[in-house]
Amino acid sequence: MADETTVMEFEAGRSIGGKGSADHQFAEALRGIAVSPDGRIWAVGDSEVKVFNKEGELQDRWKTALPGYSVAVDDHGRVWVGEWEQVEIFGPEGDPVDTWTGAGRLGLVTAIDFGAEDVFLADASARWIHRYDREGKFLNDIGDRHRKGGFHIPNGVVDFAVDDKGIVHVANPGMHRVERYTADGELLGHFGRFDGQDPAGFPGCCNPTNVTLDASGRVIVSEKAGPRAKVYDPEGRLLTVVSDDSFDPAAKNMDIAVDAGGRIYVVDTVRLEILVFVPKDEGASG
Amino acid sequence: MSEKYTRREVLGHVARGTALAGLAGTAAILWTKANKTYAWTIDPNRCLDSKLGVVNVEYCELCATECVLTLSAVRAVNEFSRCGRCYVCPAYYKITSAVGPDGLPTEKVCPRDAIKREAIGWIDPDDPANNFYEYIIDEEKCNGCGRCVLECKEPAGLGSIKLEVRHNVCLDCNRCSIAIACPEDAYERDEPSAT
Amino acid sequence: MRTLARLALLLVLALSAAPALAQQIDYERQVDVAPNEEAVGEGYVTPEVQRPRPRAAMWRTVDVVLLALAMGVAAWLALWRRKRAWLVVVSIACVGYFGFFREGCVCPIGSIQNVTVGLTDPNYAVPYYVIAIFVLPLAVALFFGRVFCAGVCPLGAIQELMTLKPIEVPRRLDKALGWLKWVYLGLAIYYAVLPAVDRDFVICRFDPFVGLFRFTGAAWLLIVGGLFLVAGIFIGRPYCRWLCPYGALLSVFSRYAWKSYSITPDRELDCGLCNDACPYGAIEERRAVRTDCFACGRCYRSCPVDHAGDETDRRSAA
Numbered sequence: 129m130a131d132e133t134t135v136m137e138f139e140a141g142r143s144i145g146g147k148g149s150a151d152h153q154f155a156e157a158l159r160g161i162a163v164s165p166d167g168r169i170w171a172v173g174d175s176e177v178k179v180f181n182k183e184g185e186l187q188d189r190w191k192t193a194l195p196g197y198s199v200a201v202d203d204h205g206r207v208w209v210g211e212w213e214q215v216e217i218f219g220p221e222g223d224p225v226d227t228w229t230g231a232g233r234l235g236l237v238t239a240i241d242f243g244a245e246d247v248f249l250a251d252a253s254a255r256w257i258h259r260y261d262r263e264g265k266f267l268n269d270i271g272d273r274h275r276k277g278g279f280h281i282p283n284g285v286v287d288f289a290v291d292d293k294g295i296v297h298v299a300n301p302g303m304h305r306v307e308r309y310t311a312d313g314e315l316l317g318h319f320g321r322f323d324g325q326d327p328a329g330f331p332g333c334c335n336p337t338n339v340t341l342d343a344s345g346r347v348i349v350s351e352k353a354g355p356r357a358k359v360y361d362p363e364g365r366l367l368t369v370v371s372d373d374s375f376d377p378a379a380k381n382m383d384i385a386v387d388a389g390g391r392i393y394v395v396d397t398v399r400l401e402i403l404v405f406v407p408k409d410e411g412a413s414g
Numbered sequence: 415m416s417e418k419y420t421r422r423e424v425l426g427h428v429a430r431g432t433a434l435a436g437l438a439g440t441a442a443i444l445w446t447k448a449n450k451t452y453a454w455t456i457d458p459n460r461c462l463d464s465k466l467g468v469v470n471v472e473y474c475e476l477c478a479t480e481c482v483l484t485l486s487a488v489r490a491v492n493e494f495s496r497c498g499r500c501y502v503c504p505a506y507y508k509i510t511s512a513v514g515p516d517g518l519p520t521e522k523v524c525p526r527d528a529i530k531r532e533a534i535g536w537i538d539p540d541d542p543a544n545n546f547y548e549y550i551i552d553e554e555k556c557n558g559c560g561r562c563v564l565e566c567k568e569p570a571g572l573g574s575i576k577l578e579v580r581h582n583v584c585l586d587c588n589r590c591s592i593a594i595a596c597p598e599d600a601y602e603r604d605e606p607s608a609t
Numbered sequence: 610m611r612t613l614a615r616l617a618l619l620l621v622l623a624l625s626a627a628p629a630l631a632q633q634i635d636y637e638r639q640v641d642v643a644p645n646e647e648a649v650g651e652g653y654v655t656p657e658v659q660r661p662r663p664r665a666a667m668w669r670t671v672d673v674v675l676l677a678l679a680m681g682v683a684a685w686l687a688l689w690r691r692k693r694a695w696l697v698v699v700s701i702a703c704v705g706y707f708g709f710f711r712e713g714c715v716c717p718i719g720s721i722q723n724v725t726v727g728l729t730d731p732n733y734a735v736p737y738y739v740i741a742i743f744v745l746p747l748a749v750a751l752f753f754g755r756v757f758c759a760g761v762c763p764l765g766a767i768q769e770l771m772t773l774k775p776i777e778v779p780r781r782l783d784k785a786l787g788w789l790k791w792v793y794l795g796l797a798i799y800y801a802v803l804p805a806v807d808r809d810f811v812i813c814r815f816d817p818f819v820g821l822f823r824f825t826g827a828a829w830l831l832i833v834g835g836l837f838l839v840a841g842i843f844i845g846r847p848y849c850r851w852l853c854p855y856g857a858l859l860s861v862f863s864r865y866a867w868k869s870y871s872i873t874p875d876r877e878l879d880c881g882l883c884n885d886a887c888p889y890g891a892i893e894e895r896r897a898v899r900t901d902c903f904a905c906g907r908c909y910r911s912c913p914v915d916h917a918g919d920e921t922d923r924r925s926a927a
Contacts, residue, residue, distance in 0.1 A: 275544045276544065276546070276644070277645075277647065277648030277650075278648070280498075280644070281642065282500055282642050283642070302498070302500055302501065303543050303544075304501075304502070322502050322513065322517060322518070324508075324511060324513065325510060331509055332502070332504055332509055333504050333571055334498070334500060352569045352570075353570035377569075378466075378568070380569040429864070429865035430752075430867060433747075433751050433861075433865075434748065434751060437747055440728070441740050441744050444724065444728070444734075444735045444740045447727065447734040447735070448734050448736060448740060450734040451734065452732075452733055452734050482823065492658070493658055494655050494658055495655050495658075496643050498642060498643055498644070499643070534653050535649030535650040535651045535653040536650035537651075546644055546648075546649045548656070553659075578660075580661060581661055582661035583661075585712075587714060587813070588719060588722060588723065589813045602805075603733065
């Protein structure tokens with residue numbers, strides 16, 4: 129249970145990356161980020177993985193075969209990059225380890241996360257989440273039994289996060305809610321509703337577009353069309369609006385990540401930069 | 415002159431013949447091309463209401479107000495195959511208006527109430543949010559004011575609604591008054607995309 | 610079966626401001642941002658977006674047929690029946706139909722520009738009915754003279770109905786002003802030949818009467834139209850005589866008309882009674898100048914041969 133008496137506030141910190149051709153910048157696209165336990169930030173876009181340290185300096189970069197749409201770092205330090213019809217797995221230094229195609233099952237992989245012994249891959253073509261074991265054996269799908277034939281994603285990506293109990297929290301933007309599933313695909317519950325005026329609601333046609341979880345189980349979402357990032361408690365009560373004016377108005381599908389210290393990283397997909405938001409009382413949260 | 419054909423008459427015949435041949439030739443040249451129709455079309459990449467990258471602008475209403483016809487020949491057209499069929503459509507509902515008891519916004523975008531919303535496909539009787547909805551624009555009411563086009567534009571929507579000139583109504587004026595008024599020069603005489 | 614032909618919307622989403630996509634990847638299986646028919650279920654079929662074809666051919670065909678008919682009737686009235694009263698009726702009817710009902714568009718005068726563009730610009734095609742509207746009055750002029758001007762052209766007809774107290778314009782002035790038609794024709798063709806971005810349809814832009822037919826338009830042009838009409842009470846058909854570019858073409862085509870206007874129905878008396886009968890200066894040396902004659906029929910009344918059978922005339926001649 130989060131402490132509701134703590135008023136969470138964030139202030140904008142640095143911005144990492146940016147649009148351009150310098151080493152630390154992105155030329156055409158910046159789509160996915162992940163934060164590893166050591167605080168390093170991994171970003172995919174163009175056809176590259178770029179690694180930044182806590183201060184935002186570029187530490188490493190290597191090429192991927194196809195443009196990356198999502199990235200995740202597992203507990204062995206391996207880097208998983210979600211692409212079109214495949215997932216590439218690299219070692220921590222960028223040495224290629226494996227490529228999964230799921231025997232044709234995979235479409236556009238827009239989010240990756242891990243359970244204790246499994247891997248979850250979000251598929252925006254099929255509009256649900258595939259669950260595999262760590263060796264690559266397909267186990268089951270999550271969201272395929274959804275009445276709408278999968279998650280309703282007019283925005284074009286499926287994003288989710290797995291908490292430490294193995295529950296999958298998925299954004300279902302067309303239905304304006306965040307849904308919770310077991311790893312086997314059983315719907316446990318959901319929170320969220322449409323509201324164009326109340327900041328606690330999800331505005332527009334399809335929000336939230338992206339979701340992630342912090343260490344206490346709080347749900348952090350990003351929205352488009354009036355782009356903003358917000359934090360909810362696990363029961364779905366709005367805790368704070370991280371920012372509603374830092375992003376380019378045309379930004380959409382902004383991937384988010386949070387580090388152990390509670391800092392929130394949001395991808396601005398138009399300006400091609402990672403915006404860092406620091407909790408004002410950095411020490412009390414997390 | 416008493417000859418059967420006076421010089422004047424011959425000259426007359428020749429002149430008439432030549433002129434007719436000229437006319438016929440011109441007509442023939444143009445006739446061969448005439449199976450193509452060229453009509454006024456709107457370029458959606460230039461139209462202010464649908465141009466990408468232009469955000470936070472007022473809708474441009476000139477297509478509705480400038481046409482010489484009383485009800486403008488321009489209509490908003492929803493490209494169904496590209497429409498998200500969302501429960502809450504930003505072009506149908508004014509999404510910044512207050513939410514009613516049914517969880518839907520209380521105000522609509524179209525000032526002439528020209529969009530019809532109906533549930534399609536397999537309908538869930540318990541949860542209306544679980545359905546897909548078709549948004550159909552009534553061409554007799556729509557006047558091409560562009561509000562819905564602006565609201566549907568990405569990133570808010572999928573940009574499936576665009577303004578189009580209705581060629582069964584358009585007079586095809588040589589000097590289209592909307593074309594002249596358009597601030598983005600979005601009008602061109604082009605072969606209309608036919609079904 | 611997933612529907613085919615979805616664009617890579619996801620790329621556009623991420624690069625929403627960029628018009629050109631940097632990496633064109635051919636997707637066979639698209640990202641379904643719009644639900645496919647299977648997902649909607651229950652036999653749902655995506656409705657066709659209606660894209661109506663250009664205006665029903667019917668009205669355009671009616672226009673062309675009525676144009677031909679009106680010219681035929683006018684020719685018969687002017688050349689055989691020789692009754693001015695019925696020509697006035699034709700004028701009123703044409704002002705009503707071609708002028709107020711069809712709002713003066715499409716007209717043969719403006720069609721000069723469309724034909725010019727059609728001949729010079731490969732990216733433009735003149736519709737069938739516009740070709741017909743351009744060609745018909747000229748073809749008819751080759752045989753029956755300027756029948757089109759007789760009361761079929763709505764611009765001419767409305768001026769014709771305003772010619773109430775015409776004064777004689779000095780011959781030299783009349784001829785000099787007549788050259789303006791050719792200048793206007795030249796300008797119209799010049800502006801039509803320009804590339805599409807610079808092209809201007811000047812005949813349409815400066816048509817003084819179409820605003821009156823539509824009851825709307827640029828204020829200054831409506832005033833000019835009104836002035837033309839008012840001036841037309843005293844100076845017969847100023848636009849037709851001195852400005853109309855199509856009239857310039859018609860004057861060429863009617864030069865060798867097969868059947869031309871004669872003031873007398875039968876033999877020439879050379880009495881000169883018709884000399885002052887034409888409000889448009891189209892009588893020279895007791896003959897109708899076929900290139901300028903609008904076939905209004907006013908001169909018939911002044912010809913004694915026309916009235917040779919009349920009671921009143923015989924009595925007054927006695």
